[in-house]
Amino acid sequence: MNPEWYEQSFGEDYLIVYRHRNRAMATQEMQQVIQWLELTPSDHILDLCCGTGRHSITLAKQNLHVVGLDLSNTLLQRANQLTQQEGLNIPFVHGDMRQLPFVDDSFDVVLNLFTSFGYFREDDENQQVLREIVRVLRPEGRFLIDFLNREAVIRQLVPESEREEEGVWIREVRWIDGDFVHKTIWIRDDRGERRYEERVKMYTYEKMVDMMTQAGMSVTASYGSFRGEPYQKDSKRMIIVGKVRK
Structure with a gap:
């Protein structure tokens, strides 16, 4: 699994x-x-x-x-x-x-x-x-x-953002699917690029x-x-x- x-x-x-x-x-x-x-x-x-x-x-x-x-x-x-x-x-x-x-x-x-x-x-x-x-x-x-x-997240969600801090590039993509708010995070630095997911059920x-x-x-x-x-x-x-x- x-x-x-x-x-x-x-x-x-x-x-x-x-x-x-x-x-x-x-x-x-x-x-x-x-x-x-x-x-x-x-x-x-x-x-x-x-x-x-x-x-x-x-x-x-x-x-x-x-x-x-x-x-x-x-x-x-x-x-x-x-x-x-x-x-x-x-x-x-x-x-x-x-x-x-x-x-x-x-x-x-x-x-x-x-x-x-x-x-x-x-x-x-x-x-x-x-x-x-x-x-x-x-x-x-x-x-x-x-x-x-929940209501604030739905109303104020920022679909995408990018930033660079101390030589680390970070991109975050956010979306809502039913009761869940999702985020995909990309990080790139001298060690290469990594990707992570987050998911929270909104009530x-x-x-x-x-x-x-x-x-x-x-x-x-x-x-x-x-x-x-x-x-x-x-x-x-x-x-x-x-x-x-x-």
């Missing part, structure tokens, strides 16, 4: 394509998250799909207890390097978000950031991620899911809330960006905050 796109795309080249997602942005976003979720040093936090750990590191520097999980060993290795450079001690765990390697009721808070949801073709697989979030959260545990906003706000309700989640607030304005149909992002019902 061919590997899924998410098993191939989150490697060294991902760090080049998304290098603009920097620590300063993560710091700004986490200040809002700390406020929304009223995070305290007594909370045990899971950064689900943590990537290179930029959000985990930001939280740890605020004296918060955080564990990061990701499927990509490459990104986890980078997260460990950055954490050591900062003199921090953050556990980073390799795992699949559909089957989290944690016992029930392990965390007070689960964060799922930067559109790390909707990776799977079938609704039940995506809902399984929500069920796992509920399973590992303690009673009254809090969650935040930062997802793309309406109503469908997301319905899936969360079925999983045992209760939505308490929704925001349109990390600036904190309430979610609206034309919002840039769909940031959903809530608690689990156990």
Whole structure:
């Protein structure tokens, strides 16, 4: 069987394509998250799909207890390097978000950031991620899911873009096919040309809330960006905050 796109795309080249997602942005976003979720040093936090750990590191520097999980060993290795450079001690765990390697009721808070949801073709697989979030959260545990906003993506999609950064040429082609938004990425440098695919299943706000309700989640607030304005149909992002019902 061919590997899924998410098993191939989150490697060294991902760090080049998304290098603009920097620590300063993560710091700004986490200040809002700390406020929304009223995070305290007594909370045990899971950064689900943590990537290179930029959000985990930001939280740890605020004296918060955080564990990061990701499927990509490459990104986890980078997260460990950055954490050591900062003199921090953050556990980073390799795992699949559909089957989290944690016992029930392990965390007070689960964060799922930067559109790390909707990776799977079938609704039940995506809902399984929500069920796992509920399973590992303690009673009254809090969650935040930062997802793309379907309506904004459809309206604002840029079909094609090119850029060159530090001698690396990057071309991105984007399109919508049914409920999925696709992206093909070409990268060319002195090592030659590579190609990657990305695919995310888009959900309406109503469908997301319905899936969360079925999983045992209760939505308490929704925001349109990390600036904190309430979610609206034309919002840039769909940031959903809530608690689990156990």
